[in-house]
Amino acid sequence: xxxxxxxxxxxxxxxxAAVGAVVLACGHVRQASAYYEESHVTxxxxxxxxxxxxxxxxxxxxxxxxxxxxPRTIDLVGTEPSAQPEPTSTLESEEGKTIGAIVxxxxxxxxxxxxxxxxxxxxxxxYRLKVAYSVNLAEAGELVRDGSAYRLVWRATLxxxxxxxxxxxxxxxxALEAPxxxxxxxxxxDDGVAATLKRTPTHDDVELTRPHVGRGExxxxxxRLDAKAFDGGRSPTLAHxxxxxxxxxxxxxxxxxxxxxxxxSLAFTAAVRSKDRAFDAAGxxxxxxxxxxVPLPSxxxxxxxxxxxxxxxxxxxxxAPLAGAAAIVLAMTCTVLRPPSAAALAxxxxxxxxxxxxxxxxxxxxxxxxxxGARKLxxxxxxxxxxxxxxxxxxxxxxxRATQPEAPLFLPLDALVLLPLFTTGTPSQLPPGGAGLSxxxxxxxxxxxxxxxxxxxxxxxxxxxxxxxxxxxDEVRVLVLPRAPLDGLVGVEVGLAWSHAATSFVATPEVxxxxxxxTAAAAKMTVLAAGVMPVPGRKPDxxxxxxxxxxxxxxxxxxxxxxxxxxxVDRRVGEEGEWAKEAGAADRRAPPIARAAMPANExxxxxx
Numbered sequence: 001x002x003x004x005x006x007x008x009x010x011x012x013x014x015x016x017a018a019v020g021a022v023v024l025a026c027g028h029v030r031q032a033s034a035y036y037e038e039s040h041v042t043x044x045x046x047x048x049x050x051x052x053x054x055x056x057x058x059x060x061x062x063x064x065x066x067x068x069x070x071p072r073t074i075d076l077v078g079t080e081p082s083a084q085p086e087p088t089s090t091l092e093s094e095e096g097k098t099i100g101a102i103v104x105x106x107x108x109x110x111x112x113x114x115x116x117x118x119x120x121x122x123x124x125x126x127y128r129l130k131v132a133y134s135v136n137l138a139e140a141g142e143l144v145r146d147g148s149a150y151r152l153v154w155r156a157t158l159x160x161x162x163x164x165x166x167x168x169x170x171x172x173x174x175a176l177e178a179p180x181x182x183x184x185x186x187x188x189x190d191d192g193v194a195a196t197l198k199r200t201p202t203h204d205d206v207e208l209t210r211p212h213v214g215r216g217e218x219x220x221x222x223x224r225l226d227a228k229a230f231d232g233g234r235s236p237t238l239a240h241x242x243x244x245x246x247x248x249x250x251x252x253x254x255x256x257x258x259x260x261x262x263x264x265s266l267a268f269t270a271a272v273r274s275k276d277r278a279f280d281a282a283g284x285x286x287x288x289x290x291x292x293x294v295p296l297p298s299x300x301x302x303x304x305x306x307x308x309x310x311x312x313x314x315x316x317x318x319x320a321p322l323a324g325a326a327a328i329v330l331a332m333t334c335t336v337l338r339p340p341s342a343a344a345l346a347x348x349x350x351x352x353x354x355x356x357x358x359x360x361x362x363x364x365x366x367x368x369x370x371x372x373g374a375r376k377l378x379x380x381x382x383x384x385x386x387x388x389x390x391x392x393x394x395x396x397x398x399x400x401r402a403t404q405p406e407a408p409l410f411l412p413l414d415a416l417v418l419l420p421l422f423t424t425g426t427p428s429q430l431p432p433g434g435a436g437l438s439x440x441x442x443x444x445x446x447x448x449x450x451x452x453x454x455x456x457x458x459x460x461x462x463x464x465x466x467x468x469x470x471x472x473x474d475e476v477r478v479l480v481l482p483r484a485p486l487d488g489l490v491g492v493e494v495g496l497a498w499s500h501a502a503t504s505f506v507a508t509p510e511v512x513x514x515x516x517x518x519t520a521a522a523a524k525m526t527v528l529a530a531g532v533m534p535v536p537g538r539k540p541d542x543x544x545x546x547x548x549x550x551x552x553x554x555x556x557x558x559x560x561x562x563x564x565x566x567x568x569v570d571r572r573v574g575e576e577g578e579w580a581k582e583a584g585a586a587d588r589r590a591p592p593i594a595r596a597a598m599p600a601n602e603x604x605x606x607x608x
Contacts, residue, residue, distance in 0.1 A: 037069030040161045042126070048154060049171040052230050054138040058083075060157070062129040064091075072118045072406070076131060077110040078158040078218075080140045085111055085133040092128045102405045103131055110157065114405035149177075149224050153187060156219040166213045168221045170206045174199070175226035179206050187222035204229075254403055260396050261313045267392070269306030271421055272335050276302060279337055279425035293336035305334035309417055316410050324410075328417055335420040339429035339504060355467040355474070357538075365462040365476055366446035386422055390415045428504040441496055441507055442476070444554065448494060449478050451558045457483050458565055463493060477512075480561055482569045488519020489568050490542060492561060509557040513545040513564060521568060528567055
């Protein structure tokens with residue numbers, strides 16, 4: 001790679017700016033549901049328990065019916081800005097099964113209940129959800145002095161669906177004068193409100209019910225109570241100014257969440273850069289340059305991948321999962337590495353020089369490679385690092401669980417961004433080296449050699465090509481010959497043929513049958529491989545039949561070699577190498593050219 005000026009390169013700035021602009025523009029688009037969801041709140045039973053200091057504990061008992069889908073959240077819009085929710089809640093089904101939930105505030109909006117197990121929801125069932133929170137009614141401006149009494153005017157949450165028979169029960173401190181419902185200007189509307197009073201020595205309960213409440217309708221509940229209900233006449237601290245106006249603001253991650261996402265993105269950037277450098281170094285050994293799917297230099301591409309990951313995770317935390325997923329896909333695209341092009345491969349692969357084919361000892365060719373232990377250790381560390389990288393996303397989700405309840409759901413899925421790091425930039429994307437066998441393919445040929453050497457009637461040996469001037473072979477095959485070969489059979493060789501696929505270099509087994517032209521072995525091969533055209537061999541009178549097994553496995557390849565060897569055995573030769581026919585008898589077979597040259601009146605030898 002060429003040298004870069006200090007600081008962030010211009011192309012990297014342009015790439016990061018383009019990523020941010022596109023993804024942030026998509027952030028304004030709401031997510032289109034991948035499936036249909038429908039649910040309704042059919043009832044809301046509220047209990048407001050007020051103590052002598054004017055602080056109330058408000059508990060909603062919502063009846064929630066799930067029609068379709070598996071909703072994850074329920075919003076209670078319109079609660080007091082100073083409400084302090086109890087962090088946990090429960091959702092109980094008709095069958096008595098309990099599902100946990102987490103309650104958090106939506107700034108300027110209300111409360112959000114997030115289910116911990118949304119997949120446990122069942123269609124057509126009703127659930128009972130209890131949500132409780134505390135609020136200082138005096139500071140919220142809902143408990144005010146009204147002459148010799150107090151006026152409590154409480155606004156309920158805005159209903160997302162209309163339902164029948166809403167009910168609120170005010171549990172108030174006891175006093176000499178009984179509390180009563182307050183209907184009129186500045187209080188409740190007279191729309192059929194029914195009030196029921198129940199007095200006990202410890203508290204007074206005022207139960208208010210309405211016939212109906214409409215969707216999005218602001219509902220006000222009001223009662224009048226004696227001033228002596230608060231500490232024998234001592235008034236609580238009142239805040240007469242109205243509460244600040246409410247503004248809908250999108251929820252967002254806090255500083256801790258941004259710090260965790262930034263650490264993940266920086267680690268991802270470093271991993272992409274490290275993988276690019278390793279792949280580029282391996283490619284330079286073959287005089288090939290590494291390529292990425294995104295046509296940017298390595299450092300700039302790694303920076304763009306990390307920036308896209310940070311933007312995608314941030315968008316998912318602010319309830320824009322569709323735009324966040326698009327950014328994650330962009331980060332994955334910047335991580336993908338491609339194999340060298342066919343043109344570059346052809347330009348860097350010179351013609352093979354002269355060499356000799358030699359039969360070597362098995363321990364010289366298929367010996368255990370000195371670097372096998374280090375290779376296995378490297379593979380183990382790579383697997384351990386992969387598990388650790390995925391575990392970082394799981395750990396980040398658990399770390400943000402308290403403030404971002406949805407983080408444990410989507411952060412493990414976002415670990416898929418690591419997939420290109422594991423599946424691209426591998427040795428299979430580079431052409432095979434010319435310095436002997438790789439450990440993996442040497443082991444494959446070694447197992448094939450051990451399978452064939454146990455076969456009776458075959459002579460098997462490693463067959464290696466050693467270039468002139470060097471000592472290490474640049475190609476290894478397995479040479480097989482029957483102990484009684486047919487006349488003209490040079491040998492059956494098994495090797496690995498390399499092909500350049502779209503994403504990698506693939507090694508497939510290939511069987512080469514070498515015969516001399518115009519011999520019995522050549523005639524036999526015209527029958528065994530009728531559809532295969534022979535090609536010239538190493539010598540002028542040699543012909544080679546290239547055969548491929550039906551499946552590129554060691555078992556099928558060994559079966560093909562055994563079949564060919566049995567068919568190319570000279571059946572006139574016994575087990576001990578003696579002629580089976582009588583001594584001095586003439587050979588009844590002759591090559592086809594020799595038979596054609598015989599006179600027409602001379603008896604023709606029988607063909608085999």
